[in-house]
Amino acid sequence: MKNKLSAYPNFFMSSDGTIADALTCITENKHGAVIVVDDRNIVYGIVADGDVRRAMLKGATMLTPIMKLVNTNSVVLPDTINKEAEAEKIFGDHVGFNLVPVVAADNTLVDIMIRNTSKA
Amino acid sequence: MAKKQAKKKLKIAIVAGSRGEWGYYQPIIREIEKHPDLDYGIIVSNMHLLDRFGSSIDEIRREGFKIDAVVHNTLDGYSRLTMAKSLSIFMLQLPEILHGMQADFVLVGGDRGEQLIAAIVGAHLYLPVGHIQSGEVSGNIDGVTRHAITKFAHLHFAANEDAARRVKKMGEEPFRIHNVGAPQLDDLLGGKVTPKKELFKKLGIPDNGKPLIVVAQHPVTEEFERAGEQMKETLEAVKQFDANVVIVLNNSDAGSNLVTKAIHEHRTPSMRIFPNLAREDYAGLMASADVLVGNSSSGILEAPSFKLPAVNIGNRERGRLQGKNVINAGYVRKEIQNAIAKALSKEFKRSLKNCVNPYGDGKSAKRIVDIIAKTPVSETLLVKKIMY
Numbered sequence: 001m002k003n004k005l006s007a008y009p010n011f012f013m014s015s016d017g018t019i020a021d022a023l024t025c026i027t028e029n030k031h032g033a034v035i036v037v038d039d040r041n042i043v044y045g046i047v048a049d050g051d052v053r054r055a056m057l058k059g060a061t062m063l064t065p066i067m068k069l070v071n072t073n074s075v076v077l078p079d080t081i082n083k084e085a086e087a088e089k090i091f092g093d094h095v096g097f098n099l100v101p102v103v104a105a106d107n108t109l110v111d112i113m114i115r116n117t118s119k120a
Numbered sequence: 121m122a123k124k125q126a127k128k129k130l131k132i133a134i135v136a137g138s139r140g141e142w143g144y145y146q147p148i149i150r151e152i153e154k155h156p157d158l159d160y161g162i163i164v165s166n167m168h169l170l171d172r173f174g175s176s177i178d179e180i181r182r183e184g185f186k187i188d189a190v191v192h193n194t195l196d197g198y199s200r201l202t203m204a205k206s207l208s209i210f211m212l213q214l215p216e217i218l219h220g221m222q223a224d225f226v227l228v229g230g231d232r233g234e235q236l237i238a239a240i241v242g243a244h245l246y247l248p249v250g251h252i253q254s255g256e257v258s259g260n261i262d263g264v265t266r267h268a269i270t271k272f273a274h275l276h277f278a279a280n281e282d283a284a285r286r287v288k289k290m291g292e293e294p295f296r297i298h299n300v301g302a303p304q305l306d307d308l309l310g311g312k313v314t315p316k317k318e319l320f321k322k323l324g325i326p327d328n329g330k331p332l333i334v335v336a337q338h339p340v341t342e343e344f345e346r347a348g349e350q351m352k353e354t355l356e357a358v359k360q361f362d363a364n365v366v367i368v369l370n371n372s373d374a375g376s377n378l379v380t381k382a383i384h385e386h387r388t389p390s391m392r393i394f395p396n397l398a399r400e401d402y403a404g405l406m407a408s409a410d411v412l413v414g415n416s417s418s419g420i421l422e423a424p425s426f427k428l429p430a431v432n433i434g435n436r437e438r439g440r441l442q443g444k445n446v447i448n449a450g451y452v453r454k455e456i457q458n459a460i461a462k463a464l465s466k467e468f469k470r471s472l473k474n475c476v477n478p479y480g481d482g483k484s485a486k487r488i489v490d491i492i493a494k495t496p497v498s499e500t501l502l503v504k505k506i507m508y
Contacts, residue, residue, distance in 0.1 A: 042384050058178075068171035072384075072393040073324060107385055 004111045005041075011099060011112050012037050013066065015044050019055065020062040022047050031098040031114060036070045041108045043101050045070040050096075077102045079110050087113035129159040132492065133188070133223035133247075135238040137166035139176055140417065141229035143304035143399065144252050147485035148227070149185055157493055161188030161221045165210055166234050170194060173369075174396020188221040189213075193234070198377055200341070207233045214241045223247060225492065228273070231258050231266035239272035248501055250275040250492060252303060255283030255290075257439035258417075261341045274501050277303075277488050279421075279479050282441045291508035300487040301480020302421055307399065309425060309482030314404030322401065323392055325364050331464055333358055334405050336368040337414030339379055340436045348378035350451045354433060355386040357456035358413060361464070365391040366405060368416075411463040413456070420446060424477035429463035431456060444475045 005012070010028035012035040013021050025034040026049050033048040047070050052060075055069045075090060077083050079102050087100050090113075102111035132152060134145055145162075152158045162185055168177045169192050180187065193209040195202040214237065218226065226242030228235040229252035242249040251273035257263060270276060270290055278284035279302035287297050320327050337354055339347030358365055367383055383393065397405070403422075406412065412419045412430045415437055419430030424443035432438075432448050433456060442448075447468075449459040462468055495501060 038381060038384065040381075040385075042381070044384050065171060072395075076389045078389070103389075107387065 005109065008112050008114070011035060011114070012101075012109060014039070015067055015070070017066045018062065019052055019060060019064045019066060019069070022052060022066050023049075023062075026052075033099050035099060035101045035109060035112065036066055037109050043076060043103050043107050043109050045072040046074040046099065046101070047071065048096070075100055076107075077113065079104055083111065083113060091115045128222075128224075129157055130224045130493070130497075131222055132158060132160040132225045132227050133218055133221060133238075133242075134160055134162045134227045135229075135235060136162050136164050136168055136180065137232050137234040139167065139173075139396070140232065141235065141252070142168070142176065142180070143307065143422075144229045144302070144485075145227075146183070146399070147303050147306035147310065148252075148488055151485045151489035155489055155493055158489065160227075161186055161223070163187075163189045163191065163214070163217055163221075163238075165191040166194050166206070166232070172395065176396055179398060189217040191217070200344075203233065203341075207237050210234050211237045211241060214238060215245060218242070218245060218247065224497065225250065227252070227492075228269060229253055231256070231262040231269070233265060236265045236269050236272075239269045243272040243274075246502055248275065248495075248497055249273045250277060250488070252277045252488065253283075254278050255285075255287040257286070258437065260436065274504065275491065275495065277484075277491070279484070280441050288507075291506045293505055293507055298487070298491055300491070301482075301484035303484040303488060304421060305425055305477065305480055305482045306485045308403050308406075308422055312400045312403065313407050314398075314400045316404065316408040319401060319404040319408060323366060323394065323405075325366065325392060328364070331361065331363040331410040332405075332408060333361065333363045333365045333460070334368065334409045334412045335365065335414050336412065336416035336418065337379070337433065338416065338436065340415070340434060343435070344378070346451075348382040350434065351379045351382035352386050353451050353453040354413060354456055355383065355391075357453040357460060359386075359388060360457050361460060363410075366409075367391055367393045368397060368402070368405075369393065369395040411460055413460060421477075421479050424475050424479070425482075427472040427475045429468055429472065431459040431463055441478050443478050445472055 010025045013025050015036050015038045022034050033046050035046055036044045051069045077086050077100055083102050098115040100113040101109050104110050152160045164177050167173045191213050194206045226247050226249045228238045239249050251269050254270050254276040255278045276287045276297045277300045284297050284299040406426045406428050412423050415433050419432050420437050420440050423430045424445045430446050432446050434451050447459045449455045
């Protein structure tokens with residue numbers, strides 16, 4: 001399972017991180033969002049660039065903790081189902097979604113479904 | 121005539137540290153605003169300023185209330201050490217703030233550390249101190265803090281007969297003790313409640329006819345190492361029901377990091393999590409929910425007004441006067457699960473048809489403000505005699 005995640009180094013970040021860390025990841029991964037996990041890889045949610053923009057308009061800075069803006073009610077997929085097909089459906093239904101975390105029963109991140117943007 | 125106009129209004133300093141007391145203050149401030157002889161200024165501190173707890177100061181500002189001072193006192197870390205040290209920072213700044221804002225009266229509420237600090241500072245400055253929600257029982261350091269505040273306060277606003285009696289037993293003179301009911305009910309019974317349809321849309325709760333379980337569980341200071349484990353038991357119990365679940369995130373007490381971790385580890389994807397909810401949305405949740413689970417005081421104080429069953433877990437709220445809506449449970453998942461099942465049963469719901477809230481009728485704020493306005497600031501008020 002570990003090797004799957006190591007293929008996506010900039011698609012997830014630590015819940016102890018800041019807006020600066022999130023912007024670094026989002027810039028590197030070119031998918032407009034980053035998954036937030038804790039030290040045991042438990043998924044806390046997703047931060048998209050729009051969340052960062054809105055937080056900054058309200059006075060957040062590069063050093064604001066990411067937990068302030070993380071969307072804790074984001075869509076995730078369990079690793080037991082046909083995740084590729086489910087992810088396609090989610091990407092089809094939600095134009096704004098580019099990443100979907102795949103989680104084990106204990107909500108640890110095991111894989112990431114990524115919208116294929118190369119054709120766009 | 122000119123002399124009369126020049127008379128200074130009694131300026132009441134209100135110490136706001138967390139969402140808890142803010143529930144009482146809001147209706148009181150509205151009453152103060154209506155009163156010709158009274159004025160107020162809010163001192164905002166502690167949790168209201170913390171990003172991770174939703175920066176509820178924004179809510180205070182949005183309502184247009186007057187903030188006289190802002191004190192960032194809470195150190196990161198959320199341990200016993202930082203909790204105690206954070207209080208010293210508040211104490212360091214408060215005397216000059218009260219002096220600068222020309223406060224004539226200090227109003228504190230509840231049982232949190234910064235409220236005690238404000239009572240200590242007020243009493244030392246020979247300013248009368250009024251204490252809302254005095255005499256209640258809470259099961260940990262908060263409970264000790266509440267009764268310590270009583271010793272520094274000059275006017276005690278108890279929310280029920282039980283609490284008033286306890287304050288009297290602490291040796292307080294009867295003229296200082298007023299049973300006024302719980303002012304946080306004023307707002308709720310006054311009608312500021314987000315309607316169900318709007319609330320479900322706002323919070324992303326599906327309208328699928330399943331029961332709605334609201335979880336609000338805070339760490340208990342004495343047991344903070346176990347806070348994560350306790351949250352896990354609650355969530356595992358909640359998972360046994362085919363229901364919509366909303367989790368309202370905990371406060372800044374020691375142990376809250378563990379609780380946050382446990383929530384994210386044991387949640388299911390469909391559970392909605394909110395770090396801070398506007399008062400009217402929380403009221404809306406209580407009006408729409410089928411059961412409130414956890415150890416939030418709102419299960420004891422406010423839920424009875426909505427005839428909402430509350431599963432009260434553990435020691436935090438033990439010993440407080442409880443309405444018929446409360447079902448007590450220990451920290452074990454099976455016990456919690458049984459309590460939720462009972463709460464969701466038709467028989468229990470039926471038994472709450474005539475549920476009366478022992479904490480009052482929603483007219484407390486006016487009583488409190490009237491008492492403050494008509495009590496002369498004199499030696500009699502300021503020099504305390506001990507009755508034991």
